[in-house]
Amino acid sequence: MQDPDIRPLARIEAQVFRVPLDRAVETSFGAMRDRPAVFVRLEDDEGAFGWGEVFANWPAAGAEHRARLLVLDLADLLIGQRFADRHAPFHDLTARTRIRALQGREWGPFDQVIAGLDIAFHDLLARRAGLGLARFLNPDAPDSVPTYASGIHVRGAADTIAACRAAGHDAFKIKVGFDLPADIRATLSLVDGLAAGERLFTDANQGWDVPQAIRFAEAVGEAPPGWIEEPIPADAPPGDWARVAAASRAPLAGGENIAGRDGFDAAIASGLFGVLQPDIVKWGGLTGCGPVARAALDRGLTYCPHYLGGGIGLLASAALLAATGGPGLLEVDVNPNPLRVAFDPFPDGTAQNRLILPDRPGLGITELPESLAPHRTLQASATHKGVQMG
The missing domain is CATH 3.20.20.120 (Enolase-like C-terminal domain)
Known part of the structure; x- marks a missing residue:
């Protein structure tokens, strides 16, 4: 049964940030010389939105790749879609990207992008419900x-x-x-x-x-x-x-x-x-x-x-x-x-x-903090009109 609070998705956006480090974060298998992040924003056709995050620590060049993967390889499976319930995007996208991931042997990146989208979709629905995500x-x-x-x-x-x-x-x-x-x-x-x-x-x-x-x-x-x-x-x-x-x-x-x-x-x-x-x-x-x-x-x-x-x-x-x-x-x-x-x-x-936990709806995030703007390396979005990359 279709949840009446779930509207068709109208826009997806990915923003990539990198902050250089004075001292690398070392692990037994390698060192992180900057701190990356890929933040995802979903918006439905009534303007409701939600935020998510995609894993981007490894490999070192992975953050920008994940953002492009989201916008260029999954937008056609998202824009205009009206999912049945809060779990449907995860299951639907996992099934529909299986061959795409297999073709490029990119299971991890697809998993990570879908995970970030799942978080954003939950945030959107929690915000619509007026509830904190927990x-x-x-x-x-x-x-x-x-x-x-x-x-x-x-x-x-x-x-x-x-x-x-x-x-x-x-x-x-x-x-x-x-x-x-x-x-x-x-x-x-x-x-x-x-x-x-x-x-x-x-x-x-x-x-x-x-x-x-x-x-x-x-x-x-x-x-x-x-x-x-x-x-x-x-x-x-x-x-x-x-x-x-x-x-x-x-x-x-x-x-x-x-x-x-x-x-x-x-x-x-x-x-x-x-x-x-x-x-x-x-x-x-x-x-x-x-x-x-x-x-x-x-x-x-x-x-x-x-x-x-x-x-x-x-x-x-x-x-x-x-x-x-x-x-x-x-x-x-x-x-x-x-x-x-x-x-x-x-x-x-x-x-x-x-x-x-924030006492505001969803994750409690309306806009990304302005202090992050100098660290943005990529911003990409998709709507029914197409893809923008910058």
Whole structure:
């Protein structure tokens, strides 16, 4: 049945932003030398609109590509379309782009663009309903979610954690996977230095092989961190993950590099993960990741949304966490990123161990902050009249 509040889509727009960094954000597999973001705006034929965000961190040239993909390859499937319900764009676009993605072996980029569109469509409908996005998804959603400070390089982590603690954080995640003996020493030292009630998590970003991952897990076993995230490649055989899990007193975490409901169902059923981390801007949006999160909770796993991008995706991740519930935390990258900070997720004086959801309809965003304009590298849009690129 057609939802009467859903109108035909009349305009899509993608804006790309890049902010140069004085100091790169390092992971075990590479370094980000700028902070990119792709923000998406959908508008229907009555002027109602919604905002979304598309994953753009990797590859380095990916942001502009995602924006062009959205406008040039999906506009014909969007403009003039009147979808049946809030989930229909995700399912319809996934099905109708399958051959396009296969032709260019571009499954990831198509998944990411569709995820951003799904978020924008939900924002549009929540705004039409006059509800915050979390309450649109679940009328009983709370008005805030707990957070943890993320993106902390193991080198210099003590100083960064001290600064995060001063900002109100009480949970921290360090990036390891660089120098195994040094990673072990630093992790043990940092766990030892935690105050009462504080937690430390580790993320290797797929940086180890199985023997290295086992060595780390065993070495920190007497004072295990809250979790060990992606110690080995996400696509490693289940037997490899089982060997690491068997050696670890800390639960294993993963999910940012899993796509598709079948992939998540297999991960949940494996029993190898204690923490599941789907990323709503990489695959699934709210339509795909909501059921995954609920399935994880039903199996006793902790749902912690992965996120390391701009402000729109952060607010959407917070909304889904609030709507889903459970003991999970929202990931808050603490590296410099004006594309996140401009959305003011933590107003002055707010302790950053919780993010208070906006009390305005949808994601609470009407226009993009003016401060972002100097960082725009591309703006592209499509209507029934055609495509504009600039």
